[in-house]
Amino acid sequence: MRFVRKTKYQQDINLIQHSGHVLWYGLLLLAVFSAPLWLDRFLLGEFTYVFIYAIAGLGLMVLVGYTGLVSLGHAAFLAIGAYVHAYLLNQGLPFPVTMLIASLFSAFVGAMIAIPALRMTGIYLAVATLAFAVIVEQVLVHWSSVTGGFRGMAVPRAELGGVDFSSPVVFYFLSLTLLLGSMILVMNLLRSPAGRAMTAVRDSETSAESMGIHIARTKTLAFALSAGFTGLAGALFAHRLTYLAPDAFTIITSIQLLLMVVVGGLGSLHGVIYGAIFIGLLPQGIAILRDTVPPAIAQIPGLEPAIFGLILILFLIYEPLGIYGRWRKVRLFFEEFPLYRKATHKRQKSFLRTERLQ
Amino acid sequence: MSLLEAEALSVHFGGVKAVQDVSFTVEKGEVFSIVGPNGAGKTTIFNLISRIYDTTHGSVIFAEQDITRVPTHAIAELGIARTFQNTELFEQESVLNNLLIGCHIHRSTNLISEIFFLPAVRRQELAFREIAEEVIDLLDLQSYRDQIIGNLPYGVRKMVEIARALCLKPKLLLLDEPSSGLNPEETDDLSFWLEDINQDLGITVIMVEHDMNLVSQASDRVMALADGQLLTVGSPEAVQNHPDVLRAYLGD
Numbered sequence: 001m002r003f004v005r006k007t008k009y010q011q012d013i014n015l016i017q018h019s020g021h022v023l024w025y026g027l028l029l030l031a032v033f034s035a036p037l038w039l040d041r042f043l044l045g046e047f048t049y050v051f052i053y054a055i056a057g058l059g060l061m062v063l064v065g066y067t068g069l070v071s072l073g074h075a076a077f078l079a080i081g082a083y084v085h086a087y088l089l090n091q092g093l094p095f096p097v098t099m100l101i102a103s104l105f106s107a108f109v110g111a112m113i114a115i116p117a118l119r120m121t122g123i124y125l126a127v128a129t130l131a132f133a134v135i136v137e138q139v140l141v142h143w144s145s146v147t148g149g150f151r152g153m154a155v156p157r158a159e160l161g162g163v164d165f166s167s168p169v170v171f172y173f174l175s176l177t178l179l180l181g182s183m184i185l186v187m188n189l190l191r192s193p194a195g196r197a198m199t200a201v202r203d204s205e206t207s208a209e210s211m212g213i214h215i216a217r218t219k220t221l222a223f224a225l226s227a228g229f230t231g232l233a234g235a236l237f238a239h240r241l242t243y244l245a246p247d248a249f250t251i252i253t254s255i256q257l258l259l260m261v262v263v264g265g266l267g268s269l270h271g272v273i274y275g276a277i278f279i280g281l282l283p284q285g286i287a288i289l290r291d292t293v294p295p296a297i298a299q300i301p302g303l304e305p306a307i308f309g310l311i312l313i314l315f316l317i318y319e320p321l322g323i324y325g326r327w328r329k330v331r332l333f334f335e336e337f338p339l340y341r342k343a344t345h346k347r348q349k350s351f352l353r354t355e356r357l358q
Numbered sequence: 359m360s361l362l363e364a365e366a367l368s369v370h371f372g373g374v375k376a377v378q379d380v381s382f383t384v385e386k387g388e389v390f391s392i393v394g395p396n397g398a399g400k401t402t403i404f405n406l407i408s409r410i411y412d413t414t415h416g417s418v419i420f421a422e423q424d425i426t427r428v429p430t431h432a433i434a435e436l437g438i439a440r441t442f443q444n445t446e447l448f449e450q451e452s453v454l455n456n457l458l459i460g461c462h463i464h465r466s467t468n469l470i471s472e473i474f475f476l477p478a479v480r481r482q483e484l485a486f487r488e489i490a491e492e493v494i495d496l497l498d499l500q501s502y503r504d505q506i507i508g509n510l511p512y513g514v515r516k517m518v519e520i521a522r523a524l525c526l527k528p529k530l531l532l533l534d535e536p537s538s539g540l541n542p543e544e545t546d547d548l549s550f551w552l553e554d555i556n557q558d559l560g561i562t563v564i565m566v567e568h569d570m571n572l573v574s575q576a577s578d579r580v581m582a583l584a585d586g587q588l589l590t591v592g593s594p595e596a597v598q599n600h601p602d603v604l605r606a607y608l609g610d
Contacts, residue, residue: 009487012454013480185473192472192479193458193465200448200459207446210408211526212434212463221469267450 015187032176036169044172045240050280051175052236057260057272058182059229064258065266066195067222068202070122073129075253076136077227079246080106081234083140083147086155086244095158095165099235106231107224114223118216133254140246152245155238166239175236182229186269189225198222230257252305259312265324274323282308359422361386361530361562362407366416369406376402377586379416384530389556389563391573393597394583395606400566401443402586404532407564408440409433421529434463437529441519441536443566447507453518454503457490460525464489493524497551512539517551524555531555533565537572545572552576570598582606 004011004018016022036044056078063069081102088098113132120128140147147153158165165174189195197218200208209215241248256279264275286307290298300306319326333340360383367380377399384390392400405411407418409430417426420436428436439460448456464486467479494500497517502510507518516536523531536552537545549572555561556576567573573580574594582589582597584606590597597603 009484009491012487013483188473188475188479192475192483193462193467194469194472196451196455196459197462199451199455200462203448203450204446206410207442207448208459209430210410210434210440210446211459211522212431213459214431 013191015184015191036172041168044168046280046284048168048172048175049240050276051172051179052233052240053257053260053280054272054276055175055179055182055236056230056233056257057264057276058179058186058269059226059233060257060261061264061266061269061272062186062189062198062229063222063226064261065268065271066190066202067198067219069117069219069222070126070258071129071226072126072251072254072258073131073133073136074226074230074257075249075251076133077106077110077230078234078237078253078257079136079140079249080109080227081231082155082238082241082244082249083153083234084231085235086153086238087146089156089158090153095160099232102235103228103232106234107228110227110231111220111224113227114220117223118219130251130254133249133251137246137249140249147246148244150245152243155242155244158239171236171239178232178236182232183269186229190269194218194221252308255305255312256308259308262312263315263322265322266320268322268324270327271322271324274327278323282311360384361421362564363419364403364407364416365419367403367406367413367418368415369402369411370414375586377406380583380586380588381416382581382588382591384562384564386529386562387556387560388578389552389565389576391577391580391594392564392566392583393568393570393573393580393603394589397585398583398606399586400583401534403583404440404534404564404566407433408438408532434526434528437526438532439523439526439528439530440532441516441523441534443534443538445512445515445519447515447519447522449508450506452504452506453494453499453510453521454487454490456507456518456522457493457525458486460522461486461489463526489525489527493521496524496554497521513541513544516540520551520555524559524561528561530562530564533563533567535566535568537567537569545569548572549575570594574598 002018002020006012011017016025032047035047039047056074059077060071060074063071084105085098085102088101089095093101113129117125117128141149143149144151163170165171197208197213198221200211200213201215201218205215208218238244260275260279261271262275263278264273265271283304286304290303315322321328362384364380364382367377368375369377380399380403392403394400402411406413407420407425409425409428413426417424419425420438423436425433425436448459451459465482467476467482472479494503497520499514499517499521502514502518507515510518516539520533520536537548540548552563553576556563565577577594579591580594580597581591582600582603584602589602589606590600592600
């Protein structure tokens with residue numbers, strides 16, 4: 001077990017807190033940056049997909065995991081990012097600019113959504129965001145002069161200075177770099193006042209307000225940031241799809257995104273990555289399973305969403321802290337071996353919430 | 359000029375008159391206690407001062423400024439900090455992070471500089487930690503610094519809540535039943551800390567409290583309420599022996 005001796009406040013503030021971090025994250029970075037050398041093309045594409053999901057997951061984690069606002073409509077921001085990016089590329093703008101505009105526009109829409117959403121929490125907010133996603137889907141279908149309607153819209157290749165960013169290896173590095181960048185931004189957010197204000201709003205609005213935190217501003221900010229990251233992921237996602245159609249951004253996509261942060265572990269950035277790996281690779285797993293079970297079962301329509309739903313429910317019941325929570329327990333078991341106490345993670349019930357201000 | 363003046367304060371919830379025409383003043387530097395049976399309107403008065411409820415009639419004046427209609431989040435910046443009856447801490451965060459949230463009103467950086475963690479943000483974080491560590495030292499919370507609130511015993515949570523309020527560096531501190539759920543030793547410690555807070559830090563304290571020992575030890579003046587109405591204001595002994603107060607607690 002590691003005991004970190006703290007002698008400076010800086011040690012708490014720095015992102016890298018001890019030599020163990022340097023070693024393990026260093027190895028991880030080495031692995032992901034050298035992946036194109038030892039991974040075949042198909043798996044490289046799957047990993048790229050995981051990175052894109054992880055960027056969207058970061059956005060959703062800021063909103064759901066850190067601010068406590070549930071969104072069932074994040075597919076809409078993914079769609080906005082993808083369509084704005086593809087539309088502007090078709091207009092001939094260079095791709096870093098279109099990506100930035102796609103992300104910013106998505107953030108702007110997120111902030112607009114926050115205004116009515118501020119009055120709602122919990123299930124009502126989930127329903128409202130779901131409605132928003134349906135509206136965006138309809139707009140994509142009917143505004144055919146811009147979006148191409150049902151026929152869809154082709155996504156041009158992203159090229160800059162003679163380099164084709166859509167080619168598998170370059171696109172892998174692009175996604176990886178954007179994921180790392182987004183990750184650092186979110187980590188910075190979480191160690192500074194704006195991020196702490198979000199967690200304060202999540203845990204107790206009344207007391208956050210009494211600490212001088214502007215609730216409406218904080219929630220709007222969380223929505224905007226969340227939508228911005230998801231929009232960025234959408235822009236990358238457009239290249240993976242190569243052809244945009246409204247049916248790529250349905251309620252199922254929204255549920256997958258939410259599933260990702262819940263299964264990964266709410267309120268942790270590790271959870272985003274675990275969740276993205278899980279969601280990114282699960283369809284492959286289901287496809288493999290399909291080959292092994294009798295055709296009568298494998299051909300059931302809606303098998304995939306049903307499995308997604310089942311997993312979400314099982315996690316909510318048995319491991320509300322997700323894969324990351326499970327990993328922490330396993331790690332603690334080995335750190336304290338043979339003295340691990342089973343009751344360490346029993347949730348303490350609080351009985352004194354009766355007179356809570358609402 | 360008094361630090362806080364409540365002028366004919368009333369609040370009605372539908373037909374229920376939770377507080378009726380209560381006027382009082384709190385002088386700078388004193389410890390002012392509010393006592394009364396359950397449902398007397400003590401916590402409601404706190405919620406009026408900290409603007410969680412809207413006042414129906416009357417006004418509250420703090421440091422010569424009318425705060426009756428100030429938005430809730432602006433109260434902290436004016437220099438009023440509070441604790442809650444059943445603790446309202448940020449349960450999934452560590453003690454240190456709770457205190458850092460208490461420092462939020464001292465923030466001078468903006469979002470952009472924060473997500474890039476510019477040097478100014480780092481300097482500000484260090485300054486926040488200085489404030490938080492001073493408070494941790496004052497209230498002896500060192501051993502709990504990195505623990506998650508959800509894992510702490512109730513008595514410690516109460517102290518963390520006071521600590522968080524102190525991180526705001528308030529002029530006025532509202533303590534809602536600080537000793538409820540504390541054992542006798544902890545209550546004794548609390549009265550010492552109250553003295554430190556009041557005399558060393560120069561913070562004016564208003565507290566709602568049921569423990570009459572703590573009230574008479576710590577407070578300069580006491581206000582008694584019953585059924586939303588003011589009974590009397592005076593020294594702890596005078597209030598304890600006032601015929602109306604005795605009637606409110608014991609009946610005729």
